[in-house]
Amino acid sequence: MVDQPTRQITLAQVAQAAGVSPATASRALHGGDRIVGDELRARVVQAARRLRYVPNAHAQALANRARATVGLVMHDVSDPYFAAITRGAMEVAAAHGALVMLGSTFRSPDREIEYVSTFRSQRAQAILIVGSGFSDPDYLDAMRAELFQHRDVGGRYAFVSHHDLPGDAVLPDNAAGGAAVARSLLELGHRRFAVAAGPPTLTTVEHRVAGFVSAIDEAGLPRSAVHVVEREFSENGGRDAAHALVRGGLDATALFCVSDVMAIGALTALREQGVSVPHDLSLIGFDDIPVMRHLCPATSSVRLDLEGMGREAMRLVLGDPSSDELGADGDSVEEAVDPRRVHFPAEVVLRASTTAPTRR
Template structure:
């Protein structure tokens, strides 16, 4: 059945070329000691030349990469694509599941168990203790991305350094001379949102700027959330000169509200977003924002789930990937 000398290099072919026996080549590959330096050199050179790859580590086409659910509360943001891209790259086969699209009783945990899934990734979503227990009973691992509540210590989760992100955004604005800095968070009870606002507070605190509760607002993470809260903020008697929005979409809403109010950005109002969606670069002005490595978060969650599915231990139950400020043109010195 073997034919080709031209095909994939095997230990045997290398051995023949080097004029040694097969086991000797094996020893070289595995770093065993009982090989003469000269022989080792000769074999290594040939291994290199033939570009030998051991069979075990060969890109084995995953015969049946595990099928897992990715549960979104709703598929309503470009956000989702970024995550999905990351997750697909982790080597899982994923079923997208949108709670919003489900018939309202839709019990995703049941269908997940019944559907033969091997696990789940839950995105910014509340996972109840009951759900957790049921999943545990069926030995189905879950990884949460950007958990809404602080998850129990036994629920692995992936997030971003929201606190630092909020801090960095706010410090950036403080450095530009702003004093009246507003923040628009996501829904009040979201963990990520609270962390960002805490970062904001910490930065103000450090700069010795008193926090004005009137400048802290909450809205949904979408355009309208940003738009409406910005409208309110801009109508304040002593309106803010800068707004830190909880998401890029919100920030676009803020831009819109500013435009309607006849304010120029960043001339009259500086705006910082959060996420760094691809389109943040193309808005006008290009949006200064806190980059959240969404695709990496997806990939990380995928890899963690893959580990859990194959019964490996996780290095850590909670992983936070670094955010970083991306200064663009929507922020400027205080007018």
């Protein structure tokens, strides 16, 4: 009779048995930069012995690396939205003496998972995922498995924007921003709207459109007052959406683009079609990347502190000395609570591209 292989005990199981976080269990067993109290260390060691835990060489390598490395995964490195967030994140990484490896997925959920897996195999201590999440259940299951394996060997991770996954996250107020756009346009007198949206499987798109539509509903207007056109979440997508609206007989007096790059594409297409902004159609984007104020006309948007979002996300994933103090029992304060959610407000900034509707 052949003996069945013994199931490998994970660090997460040891941590659960000792009543601590995986990161604390890793420090207690393998060492690290932060000190674990004697009582807590004894509890973890006792649990490891009881479960016959065998230390993982990969986990030890993570704990003993002299210089931290962070794998930063984003949708598109050429997009000013992601460039601004990355700049803020890398400022904090440099202050911590950490190295940052970049990965651009071009909004492919499969490629995002591949990058996380690759950064894990390269023993990055932390992984930061920047950009919209995907609502696909298969993606969520696969990404959750990758991140939990990273966590189980003492790695850390965090998100910028919604990912519908457990973990620390910086969350721009996308739904509230979309609602604020609708209310601003309503106050100007608009009653017929078009929305240039990206794929609805992206949670950022879903939340921004939902916020906009909910504010229109609250104003008592019929759902037919909003015409949503779904295209790529890109400059070309904005161009295609604007062309489709004009070809279909433009009825709206205001166009809301769910990102600034889509608004830039839409502005180009409207100019090509002879549609005057804002005389024929008011236009507003979302994110307020720096170029928006320099377009002709200067284009309205929803302002987010993009660099601030990047800085805060990197603080979450590396640990901010001002908020990651050690507790009396040796465990860190941040690990003793639920995953942290840092919300960033969204503020409508009206410029020359948005005005009261004119009679046509």
